[in-house]
Amino acid sequence: MHDVILSTVSALKEGLLSKKYSSVELTTEYLDRIKTIDSSTNSFITVCEEAALRQAARADELIKQGKAGILTGIPYANKDIFCTKNVRTTCGSKMLDNFIAPYNATVVEKCMDAGMVMLGKTNMDEFAMGSSNETSFYGRAKNPWDLTRVSGGSSGGSATAVAARLAPLATGSDTGGSIRQPSAFCGISGLKPTYGRVSRYGMIAFGSSLDQGGPMAHCVEDLALLLSVIAGHDHRDSTSNKRGPENFCRHLNKSVKNKVIGIPKEYFSNNLNPEIHLIIDEAIKHIEKLGAKIKDVSLPSTSLVVPTYYVLASAECSSNMSRYDGVRFGHRCEDPNSIEDLYERSRAEGFGDEVKRRILMGTYALSSGYYDAYYEKAQKIRRLVKNDYISVFKDVDFLIGPTCPSIAFHAETFTHDPVQMYLSDVYTVSANLAGLPSLSLPAGFSQGMPVGMQITGNYFRESELLSLGHAYQTNTDWHNRYTTQKLGK
Amino acid sequence: MSISSKNVEEMARLARISINSKDIPSYSEQLSKILNFMNEMQSIDTDTIEPLAHPIEEVNATRADVVTEADIRQNEHQYANHMLDDFLYRSQSD
Numbered sequence: 005m006h007d008v009i010l011s012t013v014s015a016l017k018e019g020l021l022s023k024k025y026s027s028v029e030l031t032t033e034y035l036d037r038i039k040t041i042d043s044s045t046n047s048f049i050t051v052c053e054e055a056a057l058r059q060a061a062r063a064d065e066l067i068k069q070g071k072a073g074i075l076t077g078i079p080y081a082n083k084d085i086f087c088t089k090n091v092r093t094t095c096g097s098k099m100l101d102n103f104i105a106p107y108n109a110t111v112v113e114k115c116m117d118a119g120m121v122m123l124g125k126t127n128m129d130e131f132a133m134g135s136s137n138e139t140s141f142y143g144r145a146k147n148p149w150d151l152t153r154v155s156g157g158s159s160g161g162s163a164t165a166v167a168a169r170l171a172p173l174a175t176g177s178d179t180g181g182s183i184r185q186p187s188a189f190c191g192i193s194g195l196k197p198t199y200g201r202v203s204r205y206g207m208i209a210f211g212s213s214l215d216q217g218g219p220m221a222h223c224v225e226d227l228a229l230l231l232s233v234i235a236g237h238d239h240r241d242s243t244s245n246k247r248g249p250e251n252f253c254r255h256l257n258k259s260v261k262n263k264v265i266g267i268p269k270e271y272f273s274n275n276l277n278p279e280i281h282l283i284i285d286e287a288i289k290h291i292e293k294l295g296a297k298i299k300d301v302s303l304p305s306t307s308l309v310v311p312t313y314y315v316l317a318s319a320e321c322s323s324n325m326s327r328y329d330g331v332r333f334g335h336r337c338e339d340p341n342s343i344e345d346l347y348e349r350s351r352a353e354g355f356g357d358e359v360k361r362r363i364l365m366g367t368y369a370l371s372s373g374y375y376d377a378y379y380e381k382a383q384k385i386r387r388l389v390k391n392d393y394i395s396v397f398k399d400v401d402f403l404i405g406p407t408c409p410s411i412a413f414h415a416e417t418f419t420h421d422p423v424q425m426y427l428s429d430v431y432t433v434s435a436n437l438a439g440l441p442s443l444s445l446p447a448g449f450s451q452g453m454p455v456g457m458q459i460t461g462n463y464f465r466e467s468e469l470l471s472l473g474h475a476y477q478t479n480t481d482w483h484n485r486y487t488t489q490k491l492g493k
Numbered sequence: 494m495s496i497s498s499k500n501v502e503e504m505a506r507l508a509r510i511s512i513n514s515k516d517i518p519s520y521s522e523q524l525s526k527i528l529n530f531m532n533e534m535q536s537i538d539t540d541t542i543e544p545l546a547h548p549i550e551e552v553n554a555t556r557a558d559v560v561t562e563a564d565i566r567q568n569e570h571q572y573a574n575h576m577l578d579d580f581l582y583r584s585q586s587d
Binding site: 198199200213214239242243244245307308310311312314315322326329344347348349351352355360361363364365367368369371377378380381382383384385386387388390422423426436437438439440463 | 505
């Protein structure tokens, strides 16, 4: 059974359909691994053993009846930002430590309808605000390649769960790189779809104009399977795109011959670690060998994307976080002496430092007298960032660069220096500002740690993006590497 | 530019977060650093640029004004048992 853990999802599906093993057996294998290994990685906040086995038994019944869909009976790990009825949804925060949502997020409902098996809810930075998982109320998820290093964030638990083979698939959410950066740090594949592609209904909001859910997996083929299940229009999300369901696996084997790849010169500045520079250069050469054409391009606003992103994300956060008032749900302080006291102390006790910093910063950027200089200024630069992409996509099909400027850093490196932490998002935030789809793939190793390559495509071109990623992975094996660290008891 | 202790107190009041007075200087220091970093945006002229609020410019989605979901306030909110009337809640100390 152990080989199963290293299989692709297509192979797992084959195993289920050919009755080599049942979904209950497969689920039990993953649950056992979680029991022995997760003490090392801290990937899960909540494990749903009983419910998972129930869902697996139901999936086995569907398979027996010949009613299996593309992911029926396949286990997955669900980021604890997606609301689940009957299972607590903490969003990595003390504020929601005991919160049980009265409904399922659309992403969860779609996975359920597909007959998938939810193993549990994964660790994350508090309310998705962080790049290292260190802001989680439940302690950080640890990088399976080196437990002293961070998993990345905010979808750190999903990344470590997939990397440590505790789940074949995971959901993530990406506001400024939260799927791609932990995928890069942990050596897995992750896709942030076009804004509006995956419903945000029931995905706890951080920066509503930036947030987008997406899949995380070992390889691109598996990403395509999960994206096919979770994408599609949802009338309950007013920003959901009208496009119907799509099979993202259909064009996976499409040739990349003559596709034009843009290399943004700003992504290869002196701030980029030289070893990562070499690894990405190699990956680009590899893609050129597959028949793609390489073109140097420029994204002139790159130097301003991080400050711009942090103004907008903090402003939207301060507005979204105002719902946590201790009245209807979430943490409530003891013995409030007035309604003001109830709000102020519930929020002071329920939120961690980074969330408070961002609420205060966002409040400042939106307040009278500072609005024009910060919030509106950032919105104007956001227009320039989007225009950069519109202009460059007239000449190229994809943009390639590194996902992050460094490998996964050691824990507590930046905990007292928020600005340095923010700067690690330099390559990822612009896809969120512009709303574009963007993929991170394993492309090599530096100091024994995985390095991610980022491929960004034009709006709603996920299929093409995945076919390029798949072509690369068909010709390389970085995505098949597994940590040699001893994990678990 | 910096965010003074007075600014921190004012933002905390607006955001309804009580902050221990001994923590105010460290908030002031950290938020000032972040603000300085954000000020890098001032390096370019954007006078003629239209602000962009949302990445995908689509029209508002609307629906008919009919009830489609059950009212979950009565029984499914965590503190529903503290609810006296539709919008009135009593605090736990009562």
